[in-house]
């Protein structure tokens with residue numbers, strides 16, 4: 001049976017999150033600059049999002065720019081800042097045809113007015129689509145997202161619209177950037193490193209982790225299927241006991 005059919009024969013994860021690492025190393029191996037790696041990495045998001053949509057995954061989150069990436073050289077940052085807009089030009093037709101919704105998670109106050117407007121317009125334009133939701137994490141940090149949630153809650157308490165005693169885990173979750181997105185089931189990190197790097201700290205609480213040495217621009221549809229098959233062989237307990245023996 002083809003790998004894809006095997007995957008489709010089992011339950012697919014609702015939410016897959018990817019740390020797209022290794023663009024720079026991939027480009028270097030080909031004697032090219034880091035920007036070329038990022039460009040090809042951005043193009044790869046389209047292929048993987050279309051495949052995820054076909055496999056029936058509900059949400060795909062990708063880590064495109066972290067709150068720590070501001071430490072990189074200015075020319076690399078300038079290049080990465082242009083990618084959301086360039087991304088839309090190359091993907092918009094396919095995404096429309098497949099009813100893919102696009103949302104962005106992250107700070108919007110340091111990425112320039114153009115990016116901010118673009119994100120608002122894209123979210124509005126695609127909001128009623130029923131296919132995959134592609135969540136692009138941009139100027140995103142898991143700790144900053146929790147701070148954002150806590151500050152929003154504190155403002156409500158200060159304004160007298162929320163009692164401090166009424167704050168629950170759900171309150172915290174409901175003030176994250178996109179509370180409507182389900183918890184992450186599978187987190188994939190490409191390019192060999194085995195760390196979370198401040199990605200979706202709240203949503204990853206019970207995620208399964210999958211690491212591969214493949215650099216992000218070389219991570220193709222088959223690799224996604226392989227990761228899903230591996231995920232389908234795991235026993236998830238969520239802190240409890242196993243429900244059934246395989």
Ligand code: FPP
Pocket residue numbers: 020021022023024025026038041042045063064065069083084087136138216
């Ligand atoms: C990590 O590789 C990758 C990034 C920091 C950027 C990832 C960005 C994209 C794939 C494109 C973003 C697309 C949109 C639509 C905004 P690295 O540069 O750390 O590679 P290295 O570890 O090999 O140096």
